[in-house]
Amino acid sequence: MLEADNLECVRGERRLFAGLSFKLEAGELLYLQGRNGAGKTSLLRMLIGLLPPEAGDIRWQGEAIRRRRDDYHAALCYLGHLNAIKEELTPLENLLAGARLAGETLSEDDAIDALEQVGLAGREDLACKYLSQGQKRRVALARLVIDRRPLWILDEPFVALDVGAVDWLAGVISAHLQRGGMAVMTTHQPVAIPAGTVRELRIG
Amino acid sequence: MFDIVFTVIARDLKLAMRRQADIVSALFFFIIVVSLFPLGIGPELDLLRQLAPGVLWVAALLATMLSLPRLFADDLRDGTLEQLALSPHPLGLVVTGKVIAHWLVSGLPLALIAPVLGIQFDLAGDALFVLTAAILLGTPALSGIGAIGAALTLGLRGGGVLLSLLVLPLYIPVLIFGAGAVDATVSGLGGEGHLSLLAAMTIAAIGFAPWASAAALKIALE
Amino acid sequence: MNDRFNLYRFASPATFYPLAGKMIPWFVALAVLFGIAGLYIGMLVAPTDFQQGEGYRIIFIHVPTSWLSMFIYLVMAFWAAIGLAFNTRLSGMMARALAPTGALMAFLSLWTGALWGKPMWGTWWVWDARLTSELILLFLYIGYLALVAAIDDPRRADKAGGILLLVGVVNVPIIYFSVKWWNTLHQGSSVNFAKSSMAEVMLWGMLLMALSFWMYSIAVALARVRTLMLERERNTDWVRAELTRTGEMQ
Numbered sequence: 001m002l003e004a005d006n007l008e009c010v011r012g013e014r015r016l017f018a019g020l021s022f023k024l025e026a027g028e029l030l031y032l033q034g035r036n037g038a039g040k041t042s043l044l045r046m047l048i049g050l051l052p053p054e055a056g057d058i059r060w061q062g063e064a065i066r067r068r069r070d071d072y073h074a075a076l077c078y079l080g081h082l083n084a085i086k087e088e089l090t091p092l093e094n095l096l097a098g099a100r101l102a103g104e105t106l107s108e109d110d111a112i113d114a115l116e117q118v119g120l121a122g123r124e125d126l127a128c129k130y131l132s133q134g135q136k137r138r139v140a141l142a143r144l145v146i147d148r149r150p151l152w153i154l155d156e157p158f159v160a161l162d163v164g165a166v167d168w169l170a171g172v173i174s175a176h177l178q179r180g181g182m183a184v185m186t187t188h189q190p191v192a193i194p195a196g197t198v199r200e201l202r203i204g
Numbered sequence: 205m206f207d208i209v210f211t212v213i214a215r216d217l218k219l220a221m222r223r224q225a226d227i228v229s230a231l232f233f234f235i236i237v238v239s240l241f242p243l244g245i246g247p248e249l250d251l252l253r254q255l256a257p258g259v260l261w262v263a264a265l266l267a268t269m270l271s272l273p274r275l276f277a278d279d280l281r282d283g284t285l286e287q288l289a290l291s292p293h294p295l296g297l298v299v300t301g302k303v304i305a306h307w308l309v310s311g312l313p314l315a316l317i318a319p320v321l322g323i324q325f326d327l328a329g330d331a332l333f334v335l336t337a338a339i340l341l342g343t344p345a346l347s348g349i350g351a352i353g354a355a356l357t358l359g360l361r362g363g364g365v366l367l368s369l370l371v372l373p374l375y376i377p378v379l380i381f382g383a384g385a386v387d388a389t390v391s392g393l394g395g396e397g398h399l400s401l402l403a404a405m406t407i408a409a410i411g412f413a414p415w416a417s418a419a420a421l422k423i424a425l426e
Numbered sequence: 427m428n429d430r431f432n433l434y435r436f437a438s439p440a441t442f443y444p445l446a447g448k449m450i451p452w453f454v455a456l457a458v459l460f461g462i463a464g465l466y467i468g469m470l471v472a473p474t475d476f477q478q479g480e481g482y483r484i485i486f487i488h489v490p491t492s493w494l495s496m497f498i499y500l501v502m503a504f505w506a507a508i509g510l511a512f513n514t515r516l517s518g519m520m521a522r523a524l525a526p527t528g529a530l531m532a533f534l535s536l537w538t539g540a541l542w543g544k545p546m547w548g549t550w551w552v553w554d555a556r557l558t559s560e561l562i563l564l565f566l567y568i569g570y571l572a573l574v575a576a577i578d579d580p581r582r583a584d585k586a587g588g589i590l591l592l593v594g595v596v597n598v599p600i601i602y603f604s605v606k607w608w609n610t611l612h613q614g615s616s617v618n619f620a621k622s623s624m625a626e627v628m629l630w631g632m633l634l635m636a637l638s639f640w641m642y643s644i645a646v647a648l649a650r651v652r653t654l655m656l657e658r659e660r661n662t663d664w665v666r667a668e669l670t671r672t673g674e675m676q
Binding site for chain 2: 594
Binding site for chain 2: 045048049050051052070071073074076078080081082083084085086087088089093097098100101102103127
């Protein structure tokens with residue numbers, strides 16, 4: 001269970017939000033909504049533990065995340081608006097290196113499988129700098145296919161995806177929720193997620 | 205737990221191997237700077253022999269500085285740094301891996317080429333040996349201290365110049381004992397004391413610097 | 427619990443701002459008093475040195491500024507440690523407010539050292555261990571000032587500067603001893619600033635001058651910290667109230 005308790009966020013001289021609380025149980029999805037600059041990304045950065053809140057607490061399974069940072073990070077998968085892939089490495093190497101750094105075990109077959117699912121079959125061994133922007137994004141999304149960690153935090157995952165890919169990603173998130181996972185995400189376009197309980201939180 | 209250190213080293217080495225031009229250019233920078241000194245000073249071998257340790261060490265400091273700004277900047281730009289910070293391991297260990305990898309591609313080549321450059325300055329056999337040993341022992345400390353500066357200046361405008369402003373004063377002890385080791389050997393005093401102090405500084409820097417860098421990285425990522 | 431409460435109360439800019447304002451005149455007065463006493467002893471009472479003549483009297487500026495430059499760095503590191511440990515806003519501002527004064531002291535120390543060196547040793551600069559360390563200390567101050575100036579977000583600047591200060595303060599003794607060792611190895615021009623047979627009255631002069639510079643540093647740092655507070659908290663109610671009260675804002 002992920003709990004946010006009375007969070008306050010100050011960026012520069014502006015107070016973006018205060019007194020923000022929510023609870024997220026297994027199988028639930030939290031949609032963060034708000035206009036640009038309302039503090040959606042700041043809230044996500046608090047939830048992944050990179051930005052300490054001005055006030056308030058974030059708890060994972062009842063423990064404050066700043067006390068059990070490593071345990072929390074072992075349960076957390078974060079997809080930011082940057083792809084976190086290395087141009088010099090191939091999609092396959094990127095997936096494998098990413099999994100190892102996250103402390104996960106990932107077999108080469110599973111990784112190739114995931115890349116096929118995102119439509120990169122046959123490009124596994126091509127350095128990422130030769131891929132298009134959309135293809136690079138798919139390499140980043142391929143991580144979600146294989147990730148079995150319980151908490152996903154996704155910053156604008158649907159941006160710049162074509163219609164087919166949006167449906168596919170919605171399916172991946174549904175499967176994650178059906179497995180008992182949780183997800184928090186920001187998005188501008190409303191996307192129907194077939195499974196799980198969807199909750200909304202508006203900030204700003 | 206130390207798996208993460210080796211994982212990061214392996215990743216950074218692989219990346220460096222795909223971008224060999226960077227390693228080679230830092231190495232040539234070192235060679236060219238060292239070779240310029242005789243042209244500025246004159247070809248008297250006695251004088252050059254005296255200046256050799258200082259010249260080689262100052263050039264080594266500058267060559268190390270050259271690759272420091274990119275130590276974390278590439279990872280910051282493509283989002284990998286966030287993922288590294290979110291790995292379920294202490295960030296200090298991740299940085300330790302990056303520091304070691306940085307040394308393997310920047311400090312180690314300098315140590316390997318240093319004896320050749322020492323010959324240009326007419327250093328004798330034992331002095332060449334001590335010079336190589338000193339650069340080998342001292343450059344890891346440069347990578348470690350440099351990582352702090354790289355983390356503090358991450359993402360700032362004019363970061364490269366600022367980095368040298370922060371880091372070069374902290375390099376002074378390494379410079380003194382590194383060059384001192386060779387001086388002491390040349391004058392017949394023996395450089396062992398200097399070398400063991402260099403080793404001590406390197407151990408301290410590798411143990412302490414990654415955690416200071418990790419603290420600075422967390423601030424930069426807020 | 428009550429003590430904690432008070433500590434946090436004074437760590438809050440809204441409380442500290444008027445308090446600092448009340449303290450400044452006192453520290454200025456003390457600086458002037460100690461300065462007059464120190465200069466009187468240094469210039470008029472202290473005997474002429476039989477080897478160095480009247481020129482030695484510059485040590486009444488030189489030695490206190492060197493002491494202060496080192497002391498201020500330590501105080502900054504102390505504030506940095508407090509700021510990083512307890513995340514107090516005031517600590518970072520204190521470190522920042524002290525830095526220019528510390529750099530000034532290091533610079534004055536080098537300058538007066540050079541002025542003293544010319545008549546004493548016939549050269550403006552010698553690579554003496556103390557002078558060299560003082561120069562490196564000035565570099566550390568400049569590095570800190572450059573770093574905090576380059577970071578736009580004040581909180582991030584304070585924290586990053588704090589880490590640099592702590593790294594620096596760990597390194598200062600290492601740098602000092604390595605420079606000292608380097609100097610004795612090269613044995614060129616090792617010079618002792620402080621004469622072992624320093625007359626007692628000269629020591630008093632230096633102490634008074636050091637106190638004067640110390641009080642001056644506190645006064646200037648408090649004034650600077652007040653400005654930093656107004657600048658950083660310009661959108662808060664207490665700053666608005668303060669500015670309205672002093673008629674700075676219509």
